[in-house]
Amino acid sequence: xxxxxxxxxxxxxxxxxxxxxxxxxxxxxxxxxxxxxxxxxxxxxxxxxxxxxxxxxxxxxxxxxxxxxxxxxxxxxxxxxxxxxxxxxxxxxxxxxxxxxxxxxxxxxxxxxxxxxxxxxxxxxxxxxxxxxxxxxxxxxxxxxxxxxxxxxxxxxxxxxxxxxxxxxxxxxxxxxxxxxxxxxxxxxxxxxxxxxxxxxxxxxxxxxxxxxxxxxxxxxxxxxxxxxxxxxxxxxxxxxxxxxxxxxxxxxxxxxxxxxxxxxxxxxxxxxxxxxxxxxxxxxxxxxxxxxxxxxxxxxxxxxxxxxxxxxxxxxxxxxxxxxxxxxxxxxxxxxxxxxxxxxxxxxx
Amino acid sequence: xxxxxxxxxxxxxxxxxxxxxxxxxxxxxxxxxxxxxxxxxxxxxxxxxxxxxxxxxxxxxxxxxxxxxxxxxxxxxxxxxxxxxxxxxxxxxxxxxxxxxxxxxxxxxxxxxxxxxxxxxxxxxxxxxxxxxxxxxxxxxxxxxxxxxxxxxxxxxxxxxxxxxxxxxxxxxxxxxxx
Numbered sequence: 128x129x130x131x132x133x134x135x136x137x138x139x140x141x142x143x144x145x146x147x148x149x150x151x152x153x154x155x156x157x158x159x160x161x162x163x164x165x166x167x168x169x170x171x172x173x174x175x176x177x178x179x180x181x182x183x184x185x186x187x188x189x190x191x192x193x194x195x196x197x198x199x200x201x202x203x204x205x206x207x208x209x210x211x212x213x214x215x216x217x218x219x220x221x222x223x224x225x226x227x228x229x230x231x232x233x234x235x236x237x238x239x240x241x242x243x244x245x246x247x248x249x250x251x252x253x254x255x256x257x258x259x260x261x262x263x264x265x266x267x268x269x270x271x272x273x274x275x276x277x278x279x280x281x282x283x284x285x286x287x288x289x290x291x292x293x294x295x296x297x298x299x300x301x302x303x304x305x306x307x308x309x310x311x312x313x314x315x316x317x318x319x320x321x322x323x324x325x326x327x328x329x330x331x332x333x334x335x336x337x338x339x340x341x342x343x344x345x346x347x348x349x350x351x352x353x354x355x356x357x358x359x360x361x362x363x364x365x366x367x368x369x370x371x372x373x374x375x376x377x378x379x380x381x382x383x384x385x386x387x388x389x390x391x392x393x394x395x396x397x398x399x400x401x402x403x404x405x406x407x408x409x410x411x412x413x414x415x416x417x418x419x420x421x422x423x424x425x426x427x428x429x430x431x432x433x434x435x436x437x438x439x440x441x442x443x444x445x446x447x448x449x450x451x452x453x454x455x456x457x458x459x460x461x462x463x464x465x466x467x468x469x470x471x472x473x474x475x476x477x
Numbered sequence: 478x479x480x481x482x483x484x485x486x487x488x489x490x491x492x493x494x495x496x497x498x499x500x501x502x503x504x505x506x507x508x509x510x511x512x513x514x515x516x517x518x519x520x521x522x523x524x525x526x527x528x529x530x531x532x533x534x535x536x537x538x539x540x541x542x543x544x545x546x547x548x549x550x551x552x553x554x555x556x557x558x559x560x561x562x563x564x565x566x567x568x569x570x571x572x573x574x575x576x577x578x579x580x581x582x583x584x585x586x587x588x589x590x591x592x593x594x595x596x597x598x599x600x601x602x603x604x605x606x607x608x609x610x611x612x613x614x615x616x617x618x619x620x621x622x623x624x625x626x627x628x629x630x631x632x633x634x635x636x637x638x639x640x641x642x643x644x645x646x647x648x649x650x651x652x653x654x655x656x
Contacts, residue, residue, distance in 0.1 A: 172512070179519060186526075230595050385592040392541060403548060404586055407596040417598040429541035431534075433575060433590050453592075461568055461575040461590070462530065465537040472541070 181438035182458055185383075189436050189462040192366055192381040196432055197466050199236050199356045199368075204470035206239035220278065220353065221471045223324050223424045224389045226409045232389045233359035234432065235323050236468075240354035241271050243280070247302050251343035254279055254288055257309040261350055263301030270295075272305055272352050275371040276323055282347040286339045288314035289325045292352070305350070314338035323355060324422065360387045366434070386435030386461070393426035394472070405431045428472050433463035520643055528614060528636040528649035531566055535616050535634045536653045544656050553619040555635045555650075563617045567604055578604050613639045629654050 146154070204221040223235045244267050246252060247260040259279075261267075272295035280287040290307035298304045308320040315338060316326045326338055342348040357369040358380070366384045367377035390405030402420075411419025420426055437450075438457040450459055489497075542549045553562030567576040577588040587602040607613060615637045624631040631654050638647040 175516070182523075186523075228595060230592050386590060386595075388590055388596045390596070392538075394543070405588075407588075407598060417600065429538065431538075433596070435575070435590065435592050459569075459592075462527075463534065463575060463590075464530070465534045465541075467537060467541045 178458065182460065185436050185438050185458065185460050186462075188381045188383075189434050189460060192384075192434060193432060193462060193464045195368065195380055196234070196358055197464060199358075200234075200430060200432075200466040200468050202238055202470075203236040203468040204238060206242075220351075221424065222391070222427045222430055222468060224391050224409050224427070224430070225324065226389070226407055226419075230386045230388070230435075231360040232387055232407075233357060234389045234430070235355055235357045237323060237325075237353050237355045240275070240352040241267050243349040243351050244303070245347055245349045246342060246344035248344040250345065251341055254290055254307075254310040254314065254340045254342070255312055257293075258304065258306045259350065260298060261303040261305065262344075263303075267303065269297045269303045269305075272303065273371070275355065276321070276325075276353045277305065277307060278325070278351045278353055279342050280349055280351065281339070281342060282349070286314075286337060288338055288340060289316065289321055289323070289353070291316075291320040291322070310340055312340055314340045323353070325424070358387070360384050381434075381436065383437045383439060383457075384434060385437055385459070386433065388433045390431040390433075391420065391427045392429040392431070393420045393423070394428045405429075429465060429467045431463060431465045433461065435459060435461045517643065521647055524612065524638040524640065524643060524647040525649060527568065527612065528638055528647055529651070531614055531616060532634045532636045532649050532651040535564075535618060535636075536632060536651060539618065539620075539632050539634075540653065540655055549620055549630070549632070549655070551620050551622040551630065553617065555617050555619050555633065558615070558617060562619065563615065565604055566614045566616065567607060568612045568614075569608065569610060576604050578602075615639050625654065629656060 200222070220237050220239060223237065225233045225235075227233075242265055244261045244265045247262040252259055272292055274292060276289050277292050278287055278289045288310050290310055292305065292307050294306045296304050308316075310316050310320070310326075314326065318324070354371060359367060359369070361367050361377075364382070364384050365379045366381040366387060368380050369377040388407055390407045391409065392405050393402045402418075406417065406419050408415070408417055408419040409422050409424075411417065412421050413419065437455070437459050440455065440457055449456065539549055548561065553559050565578050567574075569576070574589060574591045576590075578585045585601065585603055587599045587604060589597045589599070589605065591597075616634060617637075618632060618634040621631045621633075623629070631652055633650065633652040636649045636651075640647075
């Protein structure tokens with residue numbers, strides 16, 4: 128009996144000296160199972176976090192881009208309210224849109240870069256000549272005609288053409304001599320000499336006599352330098368903002384843009400003829416399917432800009448997510464915004 | 478004294494183990510609930526910011542119309558879809574499509590913008606089928622004459638995220654006053 132007790136005590140002493148192999152293995156197994164579960168939960172959550180970061184970043188990118196476009200778009204048509212018979216609603220100074228068949232459109236926002244400066248002299252001149260002289264006394268110097276596009280307009284604002292400016296020098300007595308790429312005899316241009324597309328439709332269906340090449344100093348016809356901002360998407364999917372000063376290296380507004388469409392709502396004059404919806408086919412006729420507005424940019428009153436962006440490539444290599452667009456491992460977001468450039472409608476409500 | 482010592486050496490009682498498990502469970506369930514709340518509130522804020530953008534987009538769209546144009550004639554409802562005073566928007570986060578229908582003069586027009594094919598406008602068509610990752614929104618608006626004062630009208634837009642997964646439903650309402 129005493130021996131047995133001693134033996135038992137000895138065994139207990141021995142067993143409390145450490146774990147058996149079985150105990151250790153069971154403990155390790157339990158630890159591995161619990162630890163593995165915890166790790167997988169953590170890695171899932173870490174992935175979710177990365178996805179969220181990417182999406183929030185993309186959302187901010189798209190919002191910032193739309194904000195920048197809005198800031199420029201509300202300025203469209205600024206500085207060109209001459210007064211009298213001429214109103215901005217009769218001129219294409221405002222918004223022009225190029226709708227392409229694919230995912231990317233381009234949007235140009237135009238405003239006056241100088242006051243209207245009357246032609247100098249007494250007779251008439253032709254824009255087929257490639258040069259003109261502007262009157263003195265309007266507070267404008269040759270340096271303000273530094274590049275880009277100029278618009279010729281007759282005194283009552285119903286006939287115009289545009290030309291690509293090539294040079295300007297200060298002439299005698301404060302006049303300004305300008306040179307430009309000559310227009311065609313009817314006031315039309317090649318695309319190269321009218322990058323804004325202001326004379327695209329020949330002749331405009333709503334106003335067949337709108338384009339001309341003849342302007343007369345005697346009747347007070349004038350010239351305005353145009354300044355512009357163009358939004359487009361380049362070959363590396365960047366939304367870029369181009370101005371006369373940044374033609375060579377445009378500002379990059381957003382990366383990873385895979386859709387940029389610009390629709391326009393138009394107003395045909397009168398009181399009840401605003402288009403009910405936005406047209407994404409600028410060159411289509413109003414009767415076509417889907418309807419357009421024959422590039423009559425003077426009729427644009429409101430634009431709808433839609434952007435589709437994606438998160439940076441390769442950000443989700445750890446996940447199984449594939450989008451159905453091109454199978455890429457990135458997330459996609461879309462945002463759109465309606466902008467009413469107020470200058471364009473200031474003459475409508477009568 | 479010696480009895481307690483022996484008990485301590487022989488292991489935990491079932492009561493102790495169960496109390497420990499209970500405490501652990503409460504803690505774990507709390508953490509899990511917190512995680513799901515975080516995910517839920519992130520989704521909510523995403524829907525809310527998109528709804529706000531859609532509401533201001535519609536208001537800006539309605540402000541472009543001439544006072545005599547039919548789209549801003551008094552009418553509409555915030556509680557039911559009224560022809561000419563509601564539309565539906567679907568935004569896909571999968572293939573990047575924005576699908577939109579508008580109802581004008583009783584006919585719906587669908588606008589589908591995708592990265593592959595640009596913008597496809599289909600007159601007299603409804604919205605395409607949704608997938609599980611599509612965010613769907615319903616926009617209703619109401620135009621009230623001579624409110625808040627004679628000579629002006631008030632336009633109120635209500636955007637409802639009809640995505641069912643998020644409860645309660647995300648809504649966003651916004652108003653403007655125009656001539």
